[in-house]
Structure formats: C-alpha cells, structure tokens
Amino acid sequence: MQGGSSGIGYGLKYQARCIADVKADTDYTSFLTGTLSLKEENEVHLLRLSSGGSELICEGLFSHPNEIWDLASSPFDQRIFSTVFSTGDTFGAAIWQIPELYGQLNSPQLERVASLDAHVGKINCVLWWPSGRCDKLISMDEQNIFLWNLDCSKKSAEVLSKDSAGMLHSLSGGAWNPHDVNAVAATGESSVQFWDLRTMKKVNSIEHAHVRGVDYNPKREHILITAEDESGIHVWDLRKAKVPVQELPGHTHWTWAVKCNPEYDGLILSAGTDSAVNLWYASASSSDEKTSQSPVESIRQRVNPLLNSYTDYEDSVYGLAWSSREPWVFASLSYDGRVVIESVKPFLPRV
Amino acid sequence: MATEAAPMDEKAKRMRDLLSSFYAPDPSISTSGSSISASFDNINSTSFDADQYMDLMIKKSNLEVLLQRHVQMAAEIKNLDTDLQMLVYENYNKFISATDTIKRMKSNIFGMEGNMDQLLHKIMSVQSRSDGVNTSLFEKREHIEKLHRTRNLLRKVQFIYDLPARLQKCIKSETYGDAVRFYIGAMPILKVYGDTSFQDCRRASEEAIEIIIKNLQTKLFSDSESIQARAEAAVLLKQLDVPVDSLKDKLLEKLEQSLDGLQIKPEEASLLAEHNDSSNDAESNEQLPAKIHEDAVRGFSEAMRAYREIFPDSEERLFKLAKALTAMHFENLELYIRKRVSAADFLRIFRIIWEDVILMDEVLPEAELSDLSAEAAQVTVKKFVARTFSHLQQDISDTILKFDINQKEAVEEEVLKVVLEASKKAGIQGTTDIFQDFRQLLDENIGIFVKMKDLIIGWIQNGFQDFFRSLEAQFLALSGKTSSSKDIEGGLVEGKSSDKIHAGLILVLAQLSVFVEQKVIPRVSEEIAASFSGGNSQAFENGPAFIPGELCRVFHAASEKLLQHYIDTRTQKISVLLRKRFKTPNWVKHKEPREVHMYVDMFLHELEEVGKEVKQVLPQGTFRKHKRTDSNGSNTTTSSRSNTLHNDKMTRSNSQRARSQLFETHLAKLFKQKVEIFTKVEFTQESVVTTTVKLCLKSLQEYVRLQTFNRSGFQQIQLDIQFLKAPLKETVEDEAAIDFLLDEVIVAASERCLDVIPLEPPILDKLIQAKLAKSKEHNNNNNNTVSS
Secondary structure, eight states, X not given: OOOOOOSEEEEOSSOEEEEEEOXXXXXXXXXXXXXXXXXXXXXXXXXXXXXXXSOEEEEEEEEESSEEEXXXXXXXXXXXXXXXXXXTTEEEEEEEEOOXXXXXXXXXXXXXXXEOOOXXXXXXXXXXXXXXXXXXXXXXXXXXXXXXXXXXXXXXXXXXXXXXXXXXXXXXXXXXXXXXXXXXXXXOSSEEEEEETTTTEEEEEEEOSOEEEEEEOSXXXXXXXXXXXXXXXXXXXXXXXXXXXXXXXXXSSOEEEEXXXXXXXXXXXXXXXXXXXXEEEOOSOOHHHHTTSOHHHHHHHHHOOEEEEEXXXXXXXXXXXXXXXXXXXXXXXXXXXXXXXXXXXXXXXXX | OHHHHHHHHHHHHHHHHHHHHHHOSOHHHHHHHHHHHXXXXXXXXXXXXXXXXXXXHHHHOOHHHHHHHHHHHHHHHHHXXXXXXXXXXXXXXXXXXXXXXXXXXXXXXXTHHHHHHXXXXXXXXXXXXXXXXXXXXXXXXXXXXXXXXXXXHHHHHHHHHHHHHHHHHHHHHTXXXXXXXXXXXXXXXXXXXXXXXXXXXXXXXXXXXXXXXHHHHHHHHOSSSOHHHHHHHXXXXXXXXXXXXXXXXXXXXXXXXXXXXXXXXXXXXXHHHHHHHHHHHSOXXXXXXXXXXXXXXXXXXXXXXXXXXXXXXXXXXXXXXXXXXXXXXXXXXXXXXXSOOOHHHHHHHHHHHHHHHHHHHHHOGGGTHHHHHHHHHHHHHHHHHHHHHHHHHHHHHHHHHHSOOXXXXXXXXXXXXXXXXXXXXXXXXXXXXXXXXXHHHHHOOSHHHHXXXXXXXXXXHHHHXXXXXXXXXXXXXXXXXXXXXXXXXXXXXHHHHHSOOOHHHHHHHHHHHHHIIIIIHHHHHHHHXXXXXXXXXXXXXXXXXXXXHHHHHHHHHHHHHHHXXXXXXXXXXXXXXXXXXXXXXXXXXXXXXXXXXHHHHHHHHXXXXXXXXXXXXXXXXXXXXXHHHHHHHHHHHHHHHHHHHHHHHHHSOHHHHHHHHHHHHHHHHHHXXXXXXXXXXXXXXXXXXHHHHHHHHHHHHHHHHTSOBOHHHHHHHHHHXXXXXXXXXXXXXXXXXXXXXHHHHHHHHHHTBSSOOOOOHHHHHHHHHHHHHHHHHHHHHHHHHXXX
16 A cells, blocks of 8 residues: 555656557557647657666657547557547547657657548547457447448458447447457446447446446456446446446545456456556455355455555546556556556465 | 112012912913013013023022022012912802802792782782772762863853843942953853853943943043053053054044143233233232143143053153144244243243243153253244344334435434434444343243353354344445445345435444444443353353454444445435536537536535535534634635636736646646545544545546536636635635645646636626525525425
C-alpha cells in the first residue's frame, strides 16, 4: 500500500486517456499512447522500455489530426494500430500505419490505412481480432456494432455485418472474447451485452448498471471482469451470469478500467478516478471449488484481495495496459499525460 | 571288613551253585559264565580237567602251597559232604509229611456221595409241593386283579363325570390352579373318548374351562389384580394352550395406545407449563394437567413393571416402548420449542419429561433409558440454545424491518431514529433476556443438567459466536450488499435484496453495527466471563468458542462496509442524475445559459435528504467548529486564486489561453497543498455528508471531462457550479476540499471547451440571484399549499 513510486515515468505534452500494449512487437516491450487535446495538435507516442527495464524511450512521435479517445494496437503487425478520435462534435475511427523509421524523430506523418466511416453516432472503441493474423475488426458507437474486414494491402475496410443495440442502451466499450472469437462483450448503460458475430445478434446480457470497463480472463474461459462506477469490480462466470462470482471493492471513486493479466491467472489491474491503480488477486477458485477451501484460507483471501495500490498519480487514471511480452509489466496513463510503467514482480504469486 | 566279606560271599556263591547244579538237570545253564573264565583252575566248571589242574598245580606251586591246597581241599570236601547229607534228610522229611496228608484226604472223601443223593431227593419234593399250592391259588388271584382294574377305571370315569362340577366349584372358589390341573389330567381321556361316551361330560367341562379362560383373561387384563395373581393367570393360560402371545400383543398394543395419551403435545405443553405454574401459586383442588400427566405416566410405568413380570420374554418390546415414549417426549419438546418458549417453560416441560424418564428407568433399568434420554436431552438443549439465538436474531431483524419506510417518511418524520432506537433496544433487551434464560438453564439442578453444564456453556459461547457472525451476515444481506462470493444460496439473498432496501436503513444498520461492536459485544463478553466461563477445559481443544475480539473486528469491518455502502447508494443515485444531465444535451450546440439548471436543485435536494437521514442516525462530529475556523483562511485564498484565474483568462487571447491554462492548472496544483479528497469516512454526520458531496463533485468532474463544450455550454457549467458553491459550503465541513473540487469541475469544463469565455461576474450574480429568488418563491408556495 505504499505510495512510493518504483515506476518509470514519461510525460506527454497534453492530457491523454488511452494507452495500448504493442502486442505484435516481440523484440521490445512497447506501448502506444495518444493525447487528448481539443485545441492543440495531438500526438501518438510509441514508447519502448529499454532492455534493462529502467528507462522509457520514445521510439516515435507522430502527429495525429484529432484528439484520441481510444487507441488499439494490431495484434499481428506492430506498425498498425487503430484510433478513435473526435473533433468537437464529430467522431471518427481509423486504422493507421506507422511509417518506417530510420532513426529520425521529426514527427513523420502517419499513414492512414483505412477509415471506419460507417458510423453516424459517437464511436467508442475499436477492437482487434484477439490474436493472430486476421483482418477482422469491430467498432462500436453508442447504438451500433460493426464488423469490418480490413485489407491492408488495398488500404480499405468494408463492413461485413452490423447490428443495432437499440436507442436505449448507449454502448460505451467492449472486449473480444479470446476463448471464443465469435463472442464480443459490450458495456452499456444498464447491462453488459454479448454478441455472436456469426449471426451478428445479441445472445445474452448481464443486467448490471454503469459498467465502465470489461475484460475477459485470457487464462480461464467464461470468466469476465467488469468495472463499475460506484460498486467496484465484479468477476462473473458467464455460465451463471445472474450473480457475480466475486466482488472486489474497487476504488474510492469510479473504477474506470480493469485488465486481466495475460499470463498470471487471477491477477487483475484496475484504474480509478481516485488517482490510483490497484493490483488485485482474485482467488482463482470460482464457486465450484469454494466448498473445498478451508475456512481459514477463504477468510485470508477475503480479507486481502488487494495486493498493492499505486497512488503516485496526480489525476484520474484512464489508461491501463499489461505488456504481453513481459506480463509482469504494466503501463498506466493518468489524465495529466503521465505514463507510468510499473512492475508487479514483487507481488506475483509464488508458484 | 570288605576283605572278610569277599571270601564269605565266594563261599556262599559256591554253595548255591552246587545246590543248583544238584537240582538242575542241565548244569551248563547256571555255571556257563564261570566255566569259560576258569576253565582250568575252576573246580566247579564242567570242563574241569582234574589231571590238567593237577599238572598245573604241581608245575606252578611249591610244596608248601600244594600242601596248603590239599588241606584246604580236604576241608572243602568234608563240608560238601555234610551239606549233602543235610539236604537229603530234609527232603525225606518233606516227602513223609506229604504222604501223610494224602492218606488223610482219602479217608475224608469217603461217604460224601450218599449225603448228596439224600439232599437232591428232598429238594425235589419241596418243589412239587410249592407247585401244588400255586395252582390252587391262581384262580383267586386272577379274580382279585380283575376287580382292582375295574375299580380304577370306575374311579377315573367318576372323575371325569365329576369334572364339570368340580370345575364349577373351582370357578366359584376361584381356585383356577386346581381346575386347570384337573382339566389337564382329564385331557387324555377326553381326547380319546370325548366323542363317544363322555360327550356331555366333555362339553360341560370344556364350557367350564372356557369360563375359566375368560376369567383368567379378565384377571390378566384387570389392572386391579395383584401382579402375582396376574402372572399366575398368565402361566395358567399358557398351560391351557391359550395363545398367550396374542394376548401379550394385545396387552402391549393397549400399552402403546396409552402412549398417545402420555404425549405432551406441543399445544398442550404451554398449557401444562402454565398450569404447573399456577399450581405452585395456589394449591387448587382440581386435577391439574401436570398432575394428570404424572399419574398417567406412573400408571404406565406400573403397567410396564407388571408386564415385565408377566411376560419375561417381552422385555425387548417394553424397551422399545419405553424408548419410543422417551423419543416421543423429546420430539414433542423439540416441536414445542420451535415456537418461542421461555427457558422457564422449557425447563418445566423438561423436568416433567425427566421425571417420566426416571420413573421408567426404575422399571426397566436395562433399557438404558437414561443414556438414551441423556443423548436426546443434549440434542434438545442444544437445539433450544440454537433456537433461542435464532429467535433473537429474528427479533432484531424484525424490528429493523417492521417499519415500512418510504422515502418521504424517512426524511420528514424521524422514522430512522425510531428504527435505530428500537433495534438497539431489541439488541440489548434480547441479550439480557437470553442471559436470563441461560442462567436458568445452568441453575437447573436436574441431574442431567448438572452433567451437561460444561457442554451447555460451550454451546452458549459457541452460540454467541455464531449469532454475532450470522447477525453480521444478515446485516450485510439486509443492506443488499451481499458478499456474493461467500453466499452459496446467493440467488435467494439476491432475490430478497432486489426489492431495494431503503438507503436510510443501510445507515441504520451501519450505526447498529457500531453499537453492537461497542456496547453489545463487550457486555456479552462480560456476562460470559461472569457466569459462563466454565467449560473451558473442554473448549480448549479448538480454542475458546467465544472470541469477542474477533467479533468486534468483524462488526467494525461491517460497520465501515455498511457506511461505505450507504454512501455508495446515495452517490449512485446522484450519479444517475448527473449522468442524465450530461448525456442528454448536445453540449457543442448549447444555447446561452439563462438560468441555473434544475439538476442543481435535485442534487441539493438529495444532499438534503442525506443530511436529514444522517442527522437522525449518526452522532454529531465534535470537531466541527475547529474545522471551520481552520478552513476560513484557505477559503479566501482559494477563491482569490480562482478569481485571478478567471481574470487572466478574459484578458488573454484565445489561442494562447488554452495552452497557458493547462500549464496554470498544473502550476496551481503544484503550489497548492494536495487536497486529500478521499479521506476516511467517520461515523459522524459531517463526515458522511462531506464524503458524499466530495464523491458527487468528483463524479461531476468526470462527467464533464467526457464532454466537449461550446462557449455557452461552458458558461452553463460555470453558472451551475457557482450556484452550488454557497449551499454546499453550508452543509460541508471541509470547505477547502469542496472549493478545490468545484474549481476542478470548472477547470475540466474549460479544458473540454472549444471556446472558453467565462460569464461576466455581474451576469453570473444576476442569474444566481434570480434563481435564489425563484427557489424562495417556490418554497413559499410550497409552504402555502401545505399550510392551506
């Protein structure tokens, strides 16, 4: 619970909301982040953790035409990423390619691969096919969900299918199920909704209000984690979606984002508007194993699911990403544009 | 001596050998041994060669030795001669005497033959005479024997003819034993001739026996008869081949039926208890239920005793019956305590049962009733203890839920306060009562209770531990904040909490938890230490059962959780309000602000409600005044700071402004001491309200950050916030934080604004005044309508 900073910091020029792990980069641990400035020229930063892990180096700095509300890196090409951006009253989403860099850092132009311009409403997020080389993308606005087919070579994207969630739901974000590539979860005003991409129809939902963030557990099928405004973090078993499997207190104010560790089962990171990032350990036991647990153990786990709280932030933390290359490293981004890379190694469960 | 004896032996041996050779026809047998060894020098051997011996002698010996030898030999020869003479003489003598004896015998035998013949003749004549006598008496004897047989037969016939009469007589005199003996004696005859000659007789006697059997049965069944008599009757019946087993079954069935009457039905139990009570007060003459019951049980045990003696083989069944009765008693007791029962009533019933058990135990010690019932009693008492606790819990939750709170009441009338007080009282009163009850249990001096004392204490301690644990769980469940992870039957709890509990009640629960932590638990632990501290020896195995420290911690955590939950639910409500406010309009195309938006009113109204609820339930903070003076200084500085900020903004050009503004906020943050927004919530009115306000303002800021504003949109926010400032400061203790947060909202809005031009202070003022006037008017109107 100590507030002392052990992390590596990096300052963006402007405020920012989103940071993403560059999954396809197998040589370095790198992150992409984009600024959110209404009136200035926005930038996308490609950050790389030095091999010693002690320094955060800006590998590339690219100007982006509008303020960035969402950013996601392609899982198969480290140079391709998507952004969702806004210009005051209009929104757009695009796929970008980072130009070949040969050492120079003088703000080269990003190459626009494709625009996802079928939306009429406010776009919230773009999701990439969870893993491997596949050219499928999903984009969501407040009412609709689109499935795109991206063709990088032709620099075009076309809508494969779409569905409307209805006026009342106002989707805000989502996650692609890594265990079942046909399933996508989307957070809405009053529920988490699930789509089957083959039929492009809504198949299921968890009625739970004010969900901000959602993430699938990549290690365990059927386990979904949600972050809510006031009521913390919930772990759900999708087979029994009526009642959450586990409940974590979350943050003092809203819990904005929640991410499961790609490697260590049960390790959960959450970012909140109380200027803190919390590291949780949600006991791997779901309800079916619960009975076998000794009471002492269950008490111990109930007492302290919070492993650590990183509080060295000046403002609300909206951006959060685990590194998939070094799964004990995560990047966090507070609203004031400060990127902090931390290692959770001291808190890893001893195996 | 030895040297002397040797030649003597030598001499005797030789003598014997000589004699034996004399008598024996074959001398080699006796002398074979010596003949070989001394073939040359042994004179006695058969192979003795005198010449050779002589030669040897002459060659070996000198004259003197030879002479000596000669003398010796001569003496020996002489000796032998005399010996031989003696032998001949003796034998002759014997021969003479034998001859004499034979001569005498011969003379004696002579003449015996004649005597013998005489004797034979005489015996022959005796025999013939006796034969004559025998034949002459034979006829008479035959006759006598015949007569005798007839007489016997006649006597038997007479007996049988008399049997009915005799039986009747026996019936009259009730000497059934004799009757049965007679009847059984006559049985074989009746069996053989019953169908022919003695038909009537048989019928009559059978009738009589019927009567006897009937009489015997009634005797057996009648409780008034002595046990001895009844046992005899049973034996007689058995002799008469009456199926006794069926009788026994019937009897036992009757006994079983009587069990029903002995039951203490739960409905009656209370009656029993009450009456028992009144009988203690006033010795009334009427038959009291308890008395009746006691008599009944006594009768039952008497009957059992009787049956046991009558049917020694029926013990098993009786055991079963007795056990059934005991089991039934305890079952009924269990049913009885399912309702609310005071310990006194429980004990009264228990005592009655125990007496019953003791009575039965006396009769049937082998049935091990006392063991059985001790076990049953343990179970029952344990259940009673558990039930008492569950009743207490029920009571407390009932008091909490009794009040059907709706929003209006909760705020206007002081329902929450009432609920809190009532449940506090229920808690204290309940525990006091429980202690009284348990003390009664412990004071009870029935044997079993004395034995169980340690156990009971253990249960009580355990009971309290469990009680508090489940109370905490119930509080959490009631509050709707189910800790889902541990609720297996989550569905049920979820269903219950879905009909949203009133937020105020959560607050009550929170305060109640504090109360339990600070008052009830210490009190209980005191009581336990005072009067229930025994039984530790047994409880040590798994640690002491009642751990007040742990419970305090649990309740402390629960109270904090509940308080947090209350704040959460409250802020959630406001959050929904704010969300609607910010989602609905298109902020980029906002029109110029004309008045303070109405969501501010709603916001303030909600806060007011929170304030009222909190005032009812929570204590006032003690440091309010101190805080206010402390914050005065910062108040002025912060406001001046924000003023300068605004002034700056107006003077600068648009392009510069945005960049410098961000800079400025950073700078401001640097210089200002970091305001702790999220402090720990305390159990005071102010702390709760402040926390709620802080959280809401933070939410407001976050909502603002998600939008993009045009100039008018920004101005609207500015206006709303400006309006909020005054009333918020009134309600909240930590003014610095509120100021900070309100500024933050404006900063956030300006950051998200395309064209930041704040409203002029005079316009701001005017709009606010207009709003104030309007709300005042509104209030007045409201009051008027209420009063009229």
